[in-house]
Amino acid sequence: MAGVRISGLHKRFAGVHAVRGIDLDIPDGEFTVLVGPSGCGKSTLLRTIAGLEDADAGTVAIGDEIVNGVRPRDRDVAMVFQDYALYPHMTVFGNISLSLRARGRPKAEIETRVARVADLLGIVNLLGRYPRQLSGGQRQRVAIGRAIVRNPRVFLFDEPLSNLDAQLRDEMRGEIKRLHQDISTTMIYVTHDQIEAMTLADRIVLMREGWIEQQGAPLDLYEQPATMFVAGFLGSPQMNFLRGRIVRSGEGAAVRFDGEDTSLVLPPGRERKGLSDGAEVIVGLRPEHARRGVGVEPVPGVVRTEAAIELLQPTGSRSYATFRLAGQPVLAELQAHDVSRPGERIPIDLDLRRAAIFDPQSGKAL
Amino acid sequence: MADAATRPLRIRSRATAELPRILCIAGFVIFVLVPLYWMVVTSIKPTSDYLALPPVWFPAEPTIVHYTAALFSYRGLDGLTNSIIIASASTVLSTVFGTLMAYSMARFNTGSGHLAFWVLSQRFLPPVATALPLFLMFRSWHLYDTHVGLIIVYTVMTLPLSVWMMYAYFRQLPRSLEDAALVDGLSRWQALWMVAVPLAAPGIVAAAVFVFVAVWTEFFFALVLTSRYAFTLPTVFRAFLGFQGAQYGEACALATTSLVPSIVLGILVQRHLVRGLTLGALRG
Numbered sequence: 001m002a003g004v005r006i007s008g009l010h011k012r013f014a015g016v017h018a019v020r021g022i023d024l025d026i027p028d029g030e031f032t033v034l035v036g037p038s039g040c041g042k043s044t045l046l047r048t049i050a051g052l053e054d055a056d057a058g059t060v061a062i063g064d065e066i067v068n069g070v071r072p073r074d075r076d077v078a079m080v081f082q083d084y085a086l087y088p089h090m091t092v093f094g095n096i097s098l099s100l101r102a103r104g105r106p107k108a109e110i111e112t113r114v115a116r117v118a119d120l121l122g123i124v125n126l127l128g129r130y131p132r133q134l135s136g137g138q139r140q141r142v143a144i145g146r147a148i149v150r151n152p153r154v155f156l157f158d159e160p161l162s163n164l165d166a167q168l169r170d171e172m173r174g175e176i177k178r179l180h181q182d183i184s185t186t187m188i189y190v191t192h193d194q195i196e197a198m199t200l201a202d203r204i205v206l207m208r209e210g211w212i213e214q215q216g217a218p219l220d221l222y223e224q225p226a227t228m229f230v231a232g233f234l235g236s237p238q239m240n241f242l243r244g245r246i247v248r249s250g251e252g253a254a255v256r257f258d259g260e261d262t263s264l265v266l267p268p269g270r271e272r273k274g275l276s277d278g279a280e281v282i283v284g285l286r287p288e289h290a291r292r293g294v295g296v297e298p299v300p301g302v303v304r305t306e307a308a309i310e311l312l313q314p315t316g317s318r319s320y321a322t323f324r325l326a327g328q329p330v331l332a333e334l335q336a337h338d339v340s341r342p343g344e345r346i347p348i349d350l351d352l353r354r355a356a357i358f359d360p361q362s363g364k365a366l
Numbered sequence: 367m368a369d370a371a372t373r374p375l376r377i378r379s380r381a382t383a384e385l386p387r388i389l390c391i392a393g394f395v396i397f398v399l400v401p402l403y404w405m406v407v408t409s410i411k412p413t414s415d416y417l418a419l420p421p422v423w424f425p426a427e428p429t430i431v432h433y434t435a436a437l438f439s440y441r442g443l444d445g446l447t448n449s450i451i452i453a454s455a456s457t458v459l460s461t462v463f464g465t466l467m468a469y470s471m472a473r474f475n476t477g478s479g480h481l482a483f484w485v486l487s488q489r490f491l492p493p494v495a496t497a498l499p500l501f502l503m504f505r506s507w508h509l510y511d512t513h514v515g516l517i518i519v520y521t522v523m524t525l526p527l528s529v530w531m532m533y534a535y536f537r538q539l540p541r542s543l544e545d546a547a548l549v550d551g552l553s554r555w556q557a558l559w560m561v562a563v564p565l566a567a568p569g570i571v572a573a574a575v576f577v578f579v580a581v582w583t584e585f586f587f588a589l590v591l592t593s594r595y596a597f598t599l600p601t602v603f604r605a606f607l608g609f610q611g612a613q614y615g616e617a618c619a620l621a622t623t624s625l626v627p628s629i630v631l632g633i634l635v636q637r638h639l640v641r642g643l644t645l646g647a648l649r650g
Contacts, residue, residue, distance in 0.1 A: 073550075
């Protein structure tokens with residue numbers, strides 16, 4: 001087992017600067033998820049750690065050893081690929097045992113270790129089959145078995161669940177999380193799916209255009225996004241963004257919307273010093289922070305408004321309702337029976353204590 | 367009800383639609399097989415039956431005299447042996463070098479397309495242009511009329527073919543399989559040998575068959591670069607067109623004999639020529 005330390009890493013492909021100076025320190029045993037939209041450089045970063053790509057600048061260290069120039073086979077990492085990459089001409093046993101055979105382990109040891117892994121993953125009865133005879137989920141298990149059979153220092157996962165259907169994906173996600181709890185080896189996991197990132201990660205590294213946009217614990221990123229990009233990327237449905245202008249009055253501050261009477265009075269502690277009077281801002285409000293208003297008076301920091309529901313999307317446990325606030329669409333996550341039909345006017349409480357405020361120019365949180 | 371009424375009609379019209387297809391296939395089969403049959407049957411006909419009218423479809427008294435004459439008197443057996451040695455060696459060499467070169471071009475973009483085109487461009491050169499220089503070089507290097515000499519020429523001559531066939535094949539092999547092998551602890555050579563080559567086997571076998579057939583039937587270089595010792599099967603056929611007229615029986619006997627290795631090879635590799643081994647390796 002070992003941690004991974006990346007310093008000043010750059011990688012270019014014919015004209016594309018895929019990774020632009022990444023510094024990342026992954027402690028031993030941590031489950032780190034690299035997440036971002038396609039083309040953000042997350043897979044390239046992972047492949048560079050594996051040794052499948054050479055870094056153009058910067059270093060990759062596994063444990064205490066800098067591994068630039070070290071061949072993939074000598075890095076002692078295991079990787080699970082998006083397309084599973086099972087060897088079609090070998091049986092499941094052949095697939096799982098190849099790494100041990102390549103290292104010249106004794107036959108008895110190979111059989112014991114493969115049997116143990118097969119048992120762990122529930123694929124004992126598949127050992128004699130070929131990949132083409134397996135279902136998607138079974139292939140995924142074999143691919144994971146191939147990775148864990150030799151106790152590598154670091155596990156690398158390159159979007160391993162993206163080819164599975166939704167139900168199987170949930171199931172395998174749980175299994176990967178359990179696997180990490182059981183063997184607690186360093187895992188680096190690439191995905192573009194923010195739900196996978198949130199559920200699996202000890203730490204999320206959110207990447208954009210070859211940079212790290214923000215990294216931290218999943219809930220920290222979710223609750224305190226550093227930029228609008230992070231705020232918009234994490235969370236489903238997406239955060240609502242409302243464009244307005246700061247109006248200061250004495251100690252307090254409010255957000256006013258051009259040409260509208262509505263204004264949102266910011267709660268104490270949210271009226272940051274950086275918010276100068278008249279400054280243009282974007283208020284970020286997650287759907288779950290817009291609820292149906294109940295009771296006489298909302299608590300301080302919560303603004304009550306009344307709006308007609310334009311669009312209603314029930315999901316069973318919740319209903320997503322779209323209404324307009326100062327002409328801008330806002331999605332609210334309501335209880336299933338809060339609204340019975342579109343067009344209904346209801347009181348809605350906006351919890352501004354949890355809202356984020358961004359600078360529209362830089363996209364940074366204020 | 368309407369459905370039941372129209373059903374027999376539909377069956378009949380389907381059979382009618384099939385008819386032209388069946389006729390075309392039958393015509394093609396006859397077109398291909400009749401000359402072959404005529405060749406085989408002529409090889410066992412007595413001399414008087416060759417050009418008899420009406421044609422003799424099967425001789426009353428089959429004979430193997432043409433085979434013994436073609437193989438021994440005309441040294442057909444020596445030609446056959448030489449051809450087997452030279453074609454096998456050239457096929458192995460061309461396939462091995464072709465595999466390595468194609469893999470390198472496909473995976474590492476060696477020569478960035480220019481090399482691939484250069485390899486192909488070797489086929490643009492008419493053999494006549496190289497025959498004379500080769501003849502002179504081979505004579506001074508003591509390669510004239512040797513197995514080694516012809517093997518070199520045929521290996522070089524067929525390399526573009528094998529490289530291009532395998533280049534196309536390696537390029538469509540998913541890269542992640544070899545990546546997985548490298549991470550699993552294989553060296554690049556092991557990844558090539560244990561993963562890429564088995565998966566490219568259908569392509570490699572197909573290329574090998576093409577190379578073998580090309581060498582097996584090659585006449586021009588064999589004629590120019592050999593004489594009494596390393597001559598190959600195709601050059602033996604010259605002897606059957608002599609002053610005394612055409613030796614149809616001997617020619618057909620040797621032609622029939624020369625078909626045997628190709629047919630055996632075809633049967634042996636047929637299984638590998640079926641593609642689709644990679645199906646199921648990757649995403650469902």
